[in-house]
Each structure stands twice: as structure tokens, then as C-alpha cells.
Amino acid sequence: MEAVTREWFEQYLVPTYQPAEFIPVRGEGSRLWDQAGKEYIDLAGGVATNALGHCHPQLVEALIAQASKLWLVSKCTNEPILRLARAMVKATFADRLFFCNSGAEANEAAFKLARRYSLEHFGPHKSEIISFERSFHGRSLFTVSVGGNQAYSSGFGPTPAQIRHLPFNDLARLEQSISNNTCAVVLEPIQGEGGVIPAEREFMQGVRQLCDRHQALLILDEVQTGMGRTGKLFAYMHHDITPDILTSAKALGGGFPIGAMLAREEVAQAFGEGTHGTTFGGNPLACAIAEQAFALINQPALLSGVVQREQWFRLALEQLQQRHHCFTRIRGQGLLLGAELAPPYQGKARAIVRAATRTGVILLTAGDNVLRFAPALTISQPEIEAGIARLEQALIGLH
Numbered sequence: 001m002e003a004v005t006r007e008w009f010e011q012y013l014v015p016t017y018q019p020a021e022f023i024p025v026r027g028e029g030s031r032l033w034d035q036a037g038k039e040y041i042d043l044a045g046g047v048a049t050n051a052l053g054h055c056h057p058q059l060v061e062a063l064i065a066q067a068s069k070l071w072l073v074s075k076c077t078n079e080p081i082l083r084l085a086r087a088m089v090k091a092t093f094a095d096r097l098f099f100c101n102s103g104a105e106a107n108e109a110a111f112k113l114a115r116r117y118s119l120e121h122f123g124p125h126k127s128e129i130i131s132f133e134r135s136f137h138g139r140s141l142f143t144v145s146v147g148g149n150q151a152y153s154s155g156f157g158p159t160p161a162q163i164r165h166l167p168f169n170d171l172a173r174l175e176q177s178i179s180n181n182t183c184a185v186v187l188e189p190i191q192g193e194g195g196v197i198p199a200e201r202e203f204m205q206g207v208r209q210l211c212d213r214h215q216a217l218l219i220l221d222e223v224q225t226g227m228g229r230t231g232k233l234f235a236y237m238h239h240d241i242t243p244d245i246l247t248s249a250k251a252l253g254g255g256f257p258i259g260a261m262l263a264r265e266e267v268a269q270a271f272g273e274g275t276h277g278t279t280f281g282g283n284p285l286a287c288a289i290a291e292q293a294f295a296l297i298n299q300p301a302l303l304s305g306v307v308q309r310e311q312w313f314r315l316a317l318e319q320l321q322q323r324h325h326c327f328t329r330i331r332g333q334g335l336l337l338g339a340e341l342a343p344p345y346q347g348k349a350r351a352i353v354r355a356a357t358r359t360g361v362i363l364l365t366a367g368d369n370v371l372r373f374a375p376a377l378t379i380s381q382p383e384i385e386a387g388i389a390r391l392e393q394a395l396i397g398l399h
């Protein structure tokens with residue numbers, strides 16, 4: 001058989017991104033191996049998706065068991081989706097769920113639901129969606145327009161109307177801007193792609209109050225922060241508030257594609273028969289895997305383990321900082337951490353990530369100036385230390 005090479009990417013794939021130079025072929029826990037057998041420590045976790053590591057035995061078992069039973073049927077519900085929905089209702093603020101295949105689709109559903117709810121309850125004037133600068137909500141035209149990064153949304157116009165972007169963590173600006181025409185306010189409890197920027201507690205609580213005052217819906221995009229990532233099942237649980245709508249994806253399937261929109265009863269009712277839909281969403285294969293992932297993640301020991309791992313991670317990063325003065329600060333919560341780069345590394349996040357693949361560790365960026373870490377929630381302390389040691393080698397090699 002002809003050997004597959006990285007050059008094929010240049011030849012056959014739409015050039016929407018620049019993948020790493022190596023091709024991984026196998027993964028186990030927080031380790032990966034490429035075609036040449038070289039080992040990598042994975043501190044990216046498939047962009048916060050592989051919450052239980054690569055090829056977790058119980059997820060593989062759930063996949064294989066369901067794969068030989070039933071993949072997809074039309075016009076029927078199935079057992080895995082019903083069990084998963086019930087488990088998620090019991091564990092959260094939500095009364096009902098809509099399942100889909102990705103974060104963008106979950107947010108698309110959330111924004112459409114908010115618009116339909118506001119139309120039915122208040123009228124067509126109440127259609128404005130307030131979002132925040134640097135936010136990220138997906139790449140469909142609606143979600144990328146709600147997202148606060150012009151670079152991603154420009155060049156595809158005309159874009160959907162009645163969307164506003166305000167500075168994040170600025171309650172006074174929101175208070176000035178929100179009105180009875182506001183249909184929903186959407187935010188990430190920690191902005192992920194935007195630089196690992198946590199929403200302040202007072203901001204989260206203030207947004208909730210302003211939404212209540214103006215009868216606007218609060219949508220939390222927990223695609224990246226949810227499913228145990230911050231040490232709670234969902235990040236809103238740190239802030240003594242509940243949203244009206246919440247979206248989940250990334251780690252929901254432990255690495256298998258699935259997304260969900262969660263809503264409280266009255267809001268969910270605005271999606272009556274025929275108003276929204278999906279072909280693959282909620283299929284038994286995806287739901288069987290997500291059901292197992294949910295059962296493993298929604299455990300006190302796993303969630304408190306995330307808090308412990310955050311401490312190990314911060315310790316390793318602080319030691320690196322003491323030796324190299326490479327960061328101005330470290331932000332985030334649980335296992336969604338961002339390290340802002342100091343001179344002479346400032347603006348070199350991408351170069352560091354490339355150098356790090358050569359020394360055997362996989363990292364993420366969040367913009368040009370932040371290294372982002374979103375490893376498996378099960379990563380061990382030796383793996384964290386070895387990963388940071390390999391990052392140190394990469395930093396030294398950059399000089």
C-alpha cells in the first residue's frame with residue numbers, strides 16, 4: 001500500500017487550516033503516537049473534547065456495543081437518547097434537550113429558539129442578540145456573526161441582522177445597551193478561543209439580573225467550559241445563577257461528535273413540531289457514547305480531580321515561569337488554562353506550538369499571545385510535568 005504523507009493535505013484538502021507537520025495514528029489516555037512511532041503528550045485534548053483521554057476503554061466498549069446494534073433510524077426515537085436526556089435533566093437546570101452534532105449547531109439552535117420564543121411572547125421588535133467582543137460561538141453564518149471576532153465573520157455577507165457586540169466583563173456597558181428589544185444575551189463563562197478570559201462572578205450575576213429586568217434570555221455557551229472542564233459539571237454552577245438556554249458539545253461525547261442545547265420548559269416549548277430539526281442529531285451511536293461519557297464525568301471524584309490537576313498544572317507552569325519569565329500571567333479555571341506570553345515570547349504562540357510538536361507535546365493557542373491548555377480531565381501529574389518539561393525544551397530551542 002502507498003504510504004500516506006502530510007503532503008497529501010496540501011494536495012487534496014481545502015486549505016482552511018494548517019495542520020501540524022506530523023500525522024497521529026494512535027492515542028491512549030493523554031499520549032499520542034505518529035506514523036514514525038514518535039510519542040507526544042497531549043495537553044490540547046482534541047481542543048477540549050477528549051475529556052477522558054484517547055480511546056478510553058469504557059467509551060470504546062460503548063461504541064462497539066452500540067455499533068453492532070443500531071446506528072441511525074428515521075422518524076423514531078431511541079433508547080440511548082432518552083437515557084442521556086434524562087440524566088442531563090436530572091443533573092442540570094434544564095427541563096428539555098435538543099441534540100445535534102457540533103457546537104455550532106447547538107448555538108444555531110439556541111439563537112433560533114431565543115428568536116422564536118421572543119417573537120411568540122413579545123413580538124417582532126424583540127429580536128436583538130447581545131454578544132461580546134472576542135467571543136466564539138461556531139462557524140455557521142449565524143453563529144460566526146454572533147461571535148465577536150470580525151476576522152472570522154467578514155467576507156461572507158450579508159450577515160444576519162440585529163446582533164451587537166459589547167466589551168466583555170463590562171456590566172455598565174451592558175446596562176446602557178440592553179433594552180426591551182433585546183431577545184437574548186449570550187456569553188461563554190470562560191472565553192476559550194478569545195484568550196481564556198473568565199467572566200467575573202459579579203458580571204455573570206449582573207448579566208442574569210439585567211436579563212430578568214428586560215425579559216431577555218440568558219444563553220450560556222458551555223461548548224468548551226462544560227462537561228467537567230472547570231471542576232463542576234457546567235461552569236454556571238460556580239456562580240449561583242442558572243441560564244435559560246445552555247449549549248454543550250466538545251467533551252459531551254468524550255471525543256465523538258455530538259452537541260446539545262439545554263433549555264428550561266417554557267423556553268423549550270417555543271420549538272414546536274416542525275420548527276427545527278437535524279438528520280444525524282441524537283442518533284443512537286453518538287448518544288450511547290455520550291451516555292457513557294456523561295456517567296464517567298458526572299462523578300464527584302472526577303470533578304474534584306480536575307481541581308487537583310489544576311493545582312499540579314499551575315505549579316508546573318509557575319516553575320517554568322521562575323526559570324524563563326515567559327508569561328505575564330496565567331488565567332482560567334480547572335483544566336482550561338491560558339498562559340499569556342511575555343517578551344521575548346510575546347506574539348509567538350503559534351511558533352511555540354510548532355516548536356513544541358518537535359519536542360513531543362501538543363498545545364493550543366488562543367490568539368497570537370496566549371498558550372491554551374485543555375488536556376484530558378484524567379491526565380496524571382507525571383504527564384503534566386513531562387508535558388511542561390517538553391514545552392521548556394521548545395522554549396529553549398526558540399532562542
Ligand SMILES: *Cc1c(COP(=O)(O)O)cnc(C)c1O
Nearest residue numbers: 102103104136137138192223224
Ligand atoms: C468550539 C466552540 C464552538 C464551536 O463548536 P464546533 O463543534 O466546532 O462547531 C462554539 N462555542 C465555543 C465556546 C467553542 O469553544
